[in-house]
Amino acid sequence: MAPLSVRDFEIHSENFSPKHQRRLVEALRHCLKQAPLFQPVTPRGTPMSVRMSAAGTYGWISDRTGYRYEPVHPSGQAWPAIPEVLLDMWRSLVPQARLPECCLINWYDETAKMGMHQDRDEADMTQPVVSVSLGDEALFRMGNQTRGGKTESIWLRSGDVVVMTGSARTAYHGIDRIRPNSSALLPNGGRINLTLRVVT
Ligand code: MD3
Numbered sequence: 001m002a003p004l005s006v007r008d009f010e011i012h013s014e015n016f017s018p019k020h021q022r023r024l025v026e027a028l029r030h031c032l033k034q035a036p037l038f039q040p041v042t043p044r045g046t047p048m049s050v051r052m053s054a055a056g057t058y059g060w061i062s063d064r065t066g067y068r069y070e071p072v073h074p075s076g077q078a079w080p081a082i083p084e085v086l087l088d089m090w091r092s093l094v095p096q097a098r099l100p101e102c103c104l105i106n107w108y109d110e111t112a113k114m115g116m117h118q119d120r121d122e123a124d125m126t127q128p129v130v131s132v133s134l135g136d137e138a139l140f141r142m143g144n145q146t147r148g149g150k151t152e153s154i155w156l157r158s159g160d161v162v163v164m165t166g167s168a169r170t171a172y173h174g175i176d177r178i179r180p181n182s183s184a185l186l187p188n189g190g191r192i193n194l195t196l197r198v199v200t
């Protein structure tokens with residue numbers, strides 16, 4: 001089936017079988033032993049509802065000092081390597097791109113959400129972002145280059161892979177809510193979202 005495509009935004013729903021998704025969750029558990037989830041605060045000091053960690057050369061951090069990419073976890077330890085299965089996926093979906101330097105790991109409980117924002121802390125905005133959703137479904141909202149402009153909402157399901165290139169790469173987007181108990185992948189429920197990015 002052709003991927004659903006809205007401008008430079010594609011959703012691929014058939015990359016990860018349930019078995020592949022379970023393997024990926026195992027690989028992520030391994031990453032999170034080395035780099036445990038933490039709760040970031042915004043520069044204004046408000047705790048984010050999403051828990052975060054990362055794999056790769058850089059992880060994305062938010063604290064009272066601001067937003068930035070860091071080569072180490074808040075513990076001072078290096079981030080774990082990006083699981084090979086994710087690098088394989090990246091190479092097959094965006095073969096022309098540089099390799100990702102960050103795999104941000106976002107964990108949502110049933111009350112978590114993410115406000116509308118742009119991803120713009122990366123140096124080369126011509127490089128794509130690829131995301132993988134695992135576990136409970138999430139209501140994803142895609143806008144355009146202006147905050148408050150027209151938006152479109154789509155439910156992201158476990159195993160969905162979203163590729164953002166071109167104008168979609170700099171568009172506003174967010175997660176309005178999670179649909180609790182909509183997936184059996186994670187034994188305690190919730191949602192994991194992975195975003196692979198080129199940082200430098
Ligand atoms: C559109 N994550 O980590 S994934 C983020 O589900 C983030 O956790 C959301 O937004 C989540 O920054 C959305 C889909 C996604 C990822 C990156 C994008 C959409 C995007 C980059 C540019 C535009």
Ligand code: FE
Binds near residue numbers: 118119
């Ligand atoms: Fe984002």
